[in-house]
Amino acid sequence: MWYGVFLWALVSSLFFHVPAGLLALFTLRHHKYGRFMSVSILLMGIVGPITAGILTSAAIAGVYRAAGKDMIPLEALTLGTGQTFCVVVVSFLRILATL
Template identity: 60%
Template sequence: MDGSDFKPKDSFENVISLTNHEPLIGFAEMWYNIFLWALFSSIFVHVLAGLIAFCRLRKHKIGRWISVLILAMGVLSPLTGGVITSAAIAGFYRGSDFQMKPFYAFCWGISQTVIVVVVSFSRILSTL
């Protein structure tokens, strides 16, 4: 399998299960797995943050709409920066002829979200 027979439907099922022990070899296959985990984890974190913001600011005239912006960033962030960083990671693995296990793609995707959360909190604290 050289990555040319990449099927997103099959890969999507493999991404969710994490029980596939076959290594990811092609660039597109690696990129797709990393990207989906970054997208899923980012949406999860931003939905939680949006719910907290809405609950805390529900009586504020303008503040209740902040939760909508938080949810939008949960989708836009992985669709812009997540695509690029996932491609960089997959390109490194492909260029080095490493075989990526699906669990490693999971770890790379989750770590992208963790880094975004850490950077976001560090920017907020520096403005106080």
Template identity: 70%
Template sequence: MGERMLFVYLEMWYGVFLWTAVSSLIFHLPAALISLATLRQHKIARFMPIAILLMGILGPVCGGVLTSAAIAGVYKAAGKTMMSFEAFVFGVGQSFCVVLISFLRILATL
């Protein structure tokens, strides 16, 4: 019974994490391409797309792992199972919140 519960937890965690990673790349890839197109002539800023892509990968790997585990833990503690659509909503919601907070922080510095 315990092994089955661990499998259910890992399945929920993986679903949320996978959607977080995919949606983060979907948000960051166009930003990197736009940055590459507009800053390609600049001496130093031409490397900005690399930083943007790294943030699109490292963000979900560092923060997305923890938040996905917390969401799956709450579902497991409540004794509920997670549907695929719920994992999608939580994963994309995490990425959207990160993009929104990042955008608002940039505006605060202007």
């Protein structure tokens, strides 16, 4: 049950972070240190869902298991993409706070 939510969180996170990393790589390719920002964006797109995504997916699956409910694939899709949506919203709010 947790694996389905985790996979959707990972795939949807890569859906957001890979284009952002490629855009950063393209626009900062001539900058001395800026080109490494794209690598950090890509790493956060992979490492973030692997570490935090596993924990939150396991917590969601634990609640479903304790409630005695079965999870249909559409619920796993909604919960996994919801996790990514929350991470993207928090990321944008953090950047705006530093401006």
